[in-house]
Amino acid sequence: MTEIKETERNYCDIDEELLNQTEMNKYNFSKINKNNPEVKKQNIKLYAKRLFFMFISAVLFNFGVLAFLSAANTIPSGVSGIPTLITYMAPVTKPYFALMYLACNIPLFLIFGFKIKRSFTFLTLSFMLFQILTNIIFTLPEVSGFITKYINVAPGWEKWIKVTNETTNEIMEFQNPTTWPIFINGLIGSTLLGLSIAIAWKNGGSTGGTDIIAFYFSTQKKKSIATILTIISFITTLTFLIIFGTYNLTKNHHFIKQEYLNLIAENGKNTLIVNNISMSADRVPLIGMSEITTIIYIFVVNTIVAIIYPKYKKVSVSIASSNPNLIIKYLKHINYWHAYSIANNKSGYTGNDVYRIETTMLLFETRAIIRDLKRLDPNIWIQIKPVSKIIGKFSTQFVDS
Numbered sequence: 001m002t003e004i005k006e007t008e009r010n011y012c013d014i015d016e017e018l019l020n021q022t023e024m025n026k027y028n029f030s031k032i033n034k035n036n037p038e039v040k041k042q043n044i045k046l047y048a049k050r051l052f053f054m055f056i057s058a059v060l061f062n063f064g065v066l067a068f069l070s071a072a073n074t075i076p077s078g079v080s081g082i083p084t085l086i087t088y089m090a091p092v093t094k095p096y097f098a099l100m101y102l103a104c105n106i107p108l109f110l111i112f113g114f115k116i117k118r119s120f121t122f123l124t125l126s127f128m129l130f131q132i133l134t135n136i137i138f139t140l141p142e143v144s145g146f147i148t149k150y151i152n153v154a155p156g157w158e159k160w161i162k163v164t165n166e167t168t169n170e171i172m173e174f175q176n177p178t179t180w181p182i183f184i185n186g187l188i189g190s191t192l193l194g195l196s197i198a199i200a201w202k203n204g205g206s207t208g209g210t211d212i213i214a215f216y217f218s219t220q221k222k223k224s225i226a227t228i229l230t231i232i233s234f235i236t237t238l239t240f241l242i243i244f245g246t247y248n249l250t251k252n253h254h255f256i257k258q259e260y261l262n263l264i265a266e267n268g269k270n271t272l273i274v275n276n277i278s279m280s281a282d283r284v285p286l287i288g289m290s291e292i293t294t295i296i297y298i299f300v301v302n303t304i305v306a307i308i309y310p311k312y313k314k315v316s317v318s319i320a321s322s323n324p325n326l327i328i329k330y331l332k333h334i335n336y337w338h339a340y341s342i343a344n345n346k347s348g349y350t351g352n353d354v355y356r357i358e359t360t361m362l363l364f365e366t367r368a369i370i371r372d373l374k375r376l377d378p379n380i381w382i383q384i385k386p387v388s389k390i391i392g393k394f395s396t397q398f399v400d401s
Helices: 002-013 016-020 023-032 037-072 081-089 091-112 118-138 141-150 180-202 210-221 225-250 289-308 324-333 363-376
Strands: 160-164 171-175 253-255 261-266 269-274 314-321 340-346 353-362 381-387
Touching (some): 023 037, 023 363, 037 081, 037 118, 037 180, 037 289, 081 225, 091 210, 118 141, 324 353, 324 363, 353 363, 363 381
Parallel strands (some): 171 253
Antiparallel strands (some): 314 353
């Protein structure tokens, strides 16, 4: 009984003002007091910051598609693959990429827009508007010409080589046998889109398309965003590859072997000669470098999203302190929403009693909480371990609200 009274005495001695200055307390205060003038001011700054990053996300997305993925004929997974596929089949539609993407998203907004957070819908719509703006800029002849000339992994390289048969005057298109530029363009483009998608998610919105579906089901099932995106990506990618492969079969495209190409320089002019055209003209393979980079796109994008935005990633946190009362009061002060346990151990190094508080929380929650604990007790010792699976109810209110 004496020990309990001592604990209660220490419990009350903790500076209340210090607890009020913690990040989590300020977060709780802003949630409860949304009409507070200071809170409103902070929320305006927060949304201004988020809108700025949605703009950055739109720039990266359009730049990745127009500068790199289109050069590799890599088809993004999800809804963005629909306008991409259309621009590949009809290049004249390239300036309307963002408008087509917005049109494809309208049914998704109508179906899911009223079932998800309004802030998520608003920020996703802002991404769409920023994308239209940046698409207009990137498709201006001066800008697209600059990108083609100066931002090019293989200057002068073209995926398709047009050859005129001197005997029949027939123009044939051959796929360039040099395919490493396709791989590099696809890899860079996938990385840029992965960053774009992750930035949008991290700032409370998305790049639209299947991201809207993923958000709805991830909040319902409490599953990783990246996991759901991967499943959707494989389904849509397989569909797009079948459509694109069928389209290519209808075109007069051939694959040319490297050994049949000769470059002749005469009077300062380079001429590409195709020898024995009947032997060199093979049908374009159904699975080539473009198809491979399309599969690579899925892994690159979803890996980046999983690293930057691990929304439902859970970790086990062990907090060791010689004065657990400070930690307990902090957890009660912020209305900590996860279960935790307290154990008394003896330090092998000092021989003193050490109290260990153990809990499981979301990785996103650890950042603010650990900063608060280190501020309250500079000598605190914290260990974080990943958790692969839990069984039972687990609150995700911090990332869902």
